[in-house]
Amino acid sequence: MKIRTGFGYDVHQLQPGLPFWLGGIEVPHTHGALGHSDADVLIHVICDALLGAANLRDIGFHFPDTDPQYKGIDSKKLLSGVMRLLRERGYEVSNIDSTICLERPKVNPHIPEMQRVLAAVMGIAEEDISIKATTTEKLGFVGRQEGVAAYASVLIQKGL
Numbered sequence: 001m002k003i004r005t006g007f008g009y010d011v012h013q014l015q016p017g018l019p020f021w022l023g024g025i026e027v028p029h030t031h032g033a034l035g036h037s038d039a040d041v042l043i044h045v046i047c048d049a050l051l052g053a054a055n056l057r058d059i060g061f062h063f064p065d066t067d068p069q070y071k072g073i074d075s076k077k078l079l080s081g082v083m084r085l086l087r088e089r090g091y092e093v094s095n096i097d098s099t100i101c102l103e104r105p106k107v108n109p110h111i112p113e114m115q116r117v118l119a120a121v122m123g124i125a126e127e128d129i130s131i132k133a134t135t136t137e138k139l140g141f142v143g144r145q146e147g148v149a150a151y152a153s154v155l156i157q158k159g160l
C-alpha cells in the first residue's frame with residue numbers, strides 16, 4: 001500500500017459584480033473572484049493538493065491560463081479531470097482538509113452544499129471533505145476584501 005500527502009495554496013482577486021464561485025457553488029455576494037476560469041479558489045487548491053500528492057505538477061501545468069479552451073471554465077470540470085489523472089494511476093482519495101480565507105461573506109452556511117457538490121464531482125464521500133473558513137481579522141489583502149485565499153491538504157492511497 002502507498003499513502004501520499006499533498007498540499008495546495010491559491011489566491012484570487014475579488015472584484016465587484018462578478019459571480020462568486022466557491023467550492024463548486026455560486027455564493028451570493030457583492031463581489032466575485034477574478035480568474036481565467038470561474039476562479040473557484042477552493043477547487044483550485046484541492047486540484048493542486050491532489051496533483052501534488054501524485055507528483056503530477058499543478059493545475060496551471062494541466063490547464064494553462066493562456067489556453068482559450070479554459071476561459072471561464074467551470075472548475076468542477078478541472079477537478080473531474082484531476083480525479084481522472086489520479087485514478088488512471090490507481091490512486092483513491094482518503095480525505096481532504098481545507099481552509100478558505102475570506103473576510104466576508106460567512107462561508108459556514110454554504111459548507112454542507114459545497115461538500116455535497118464536491119463529493120459528487122470527485123466520487124468520494126462527503127464526510128471525507130472537510131471545509132473550514134477564517135477571516136484574517138481585517139488584516140492584509142483578505143482583510144481589506146481585495147482577495148480570497150485557500151489552503152488544502154489531502155491524503156491519497158493506492159494498493160489497499
Ligand SMILES: Nc1ccn([C@@H]2O[C@H](COP(=O)(O)O)[C@@H](O)[C@H]2O)c(=O)n1
Pocket residue numbers: 101102103104105106107108109132133134135136137
Ligand atoms: N468567511 C468566513 C470567515 C469565518 N467563518 C467562520 O467564523 C469563525 C470565526 O472567524 P475568525 O476569522 O474570527 O476566526 C470561523 O472559525 C468560521 O467558522 C465563516 O463562516 N466564513
Ligand SMILES: C[C@@]1(CO)OP(=O)(O)OP(=O)(O)OC[C@H]1O
Pocket residue numbers: 010034035036037038039040044059060061063064065070071072073
Ligand atoms: C485554472 C486556470 C485555468 O483556467 O486559471 P485561473 O482561473 O486564472 O486560476 P489560477 O489558479 O490562477 O491558475 C490555474 C489556471 O490554469
